[in-house]
Amino acid sequence: DIVMTQSPSSLAVSAGETVTINCKSSQSLLYSGNQKNYLAWYQQKPGQSPKLLIYWASTRQSGVPDRFIGSGSGTDFTLTISSVQAEDLAIYYCQQYYDTPYTFGAGTKLELK
Amino acid sequence: QIQLVQSGPELKKPGESVKISCKASGYTFTDYAMNWVKQAPGNGLKWMGWINTQTGKPTYADDFKQRFVFSLETSASTAYLQINNLNIEDTATYFCTREDDWFAYWGQGTLVTVSS
Numbered sequence: 001d002i003v004m005t006q007s008p009s010s011l012a013v014s015a016g017e018t019v020t021i022n023c024k025s026s027q028s029l030l031y032s033g034n035q036k037n038y039l040a041w042y043q044q045k046p047g048q049s050p051k052l053l054i055y056w057a058s059t060r061q062s063g064v065p066d067r068f069i070g071s072g073s074g075t076d077f078t079l080t081i082s083s084v085q086a087e088d089l090a091i092y093y094c095q096q097y098y099d100t101p102y103t104f105g106a107g108t109k110l111e112l113k
Numbered sequence: 114q115i116q117l118v119q120s121g122p123e124l125k126k127p128g129e130s131v132k133i134s135c136k137a138s139g140y141t142f143t144d145y146a147m148n149w150v151k152q153a154p155g156n157g158l159k160w161m162g163w164i165n166t167q168t169g170k171p172t173y174a175d176d177f178k179q180r181f182v183f184s185l186e187t188s189a190s191t192a193y194l195q196i197n198n199l200n201i202e203d204t205a206t207y208f209c210t211r212e213d214d215w216f217a218y219w220g221q222g223t224l225v226t227v228s229s
């Protein structure tokens with residue numbers, strides 16, 4: 001199974017700050033056939049379903065604000081949220097869809113400082 | 114618009130069974146696989162497996178091979194998750210989610226509480 005390791009597990013931020021969440025996979029998520037990284041990012045707020053933010057490691061889902069930026073390739077990925085807003089306080093998960101079983105990171109909780 | 118609407122919360126006793134539904138609308142049901150994801154209280158997301166909505170063939174993650182059953186009612190654009198012989202560790206919210214490679218569409222979740 002591909003293990004997804006997220007860091008940090010929690011992050012205390014002030015509104016307006018830029019934050020970075022890291023995600024490392026135990027094997028490469030880059031498929032040589034199409035040069036795409038099979039990595040997605042989700043946001044989950046309390047009592048809600050996860051919401052897709054990013055797929056193919058860096059493609060923003062329709063309607064997601066451009067302050068959410070996904071980057072990285074191979075085994076190392078980053079979600080950057082620039083100018084954090086109060087509505088961004090949530091838990092963020094990375095997920096690989098390169099191979100089954102699909103696996104998620106343990107999550108990064110974004111909290112107010 | 115695309116929606117996945119799940120059945121309501123369930124309270125069950127250990128040893129009982131539960132069947133959760135996930136009704137899809139806004140797209141052709143058989144064009145996309147349906148996946149199931151478990152989230153225990155205060156925990157992260159765990160992929161349970163998926164069902165091929167064209168053939169009905171289910172595939173289960175290792176931890177969900179024994180008591181879990183995915184099924185379909187294609188005419189009603191509905192997927193089901195049945196959990197047999199419930200135990201306390203099955204207490205969780207269960208989500209259905211449409212697979213587009215990634216998971217763009219999710220049900221609202223169904224909370225299953227197992228308590229004696």
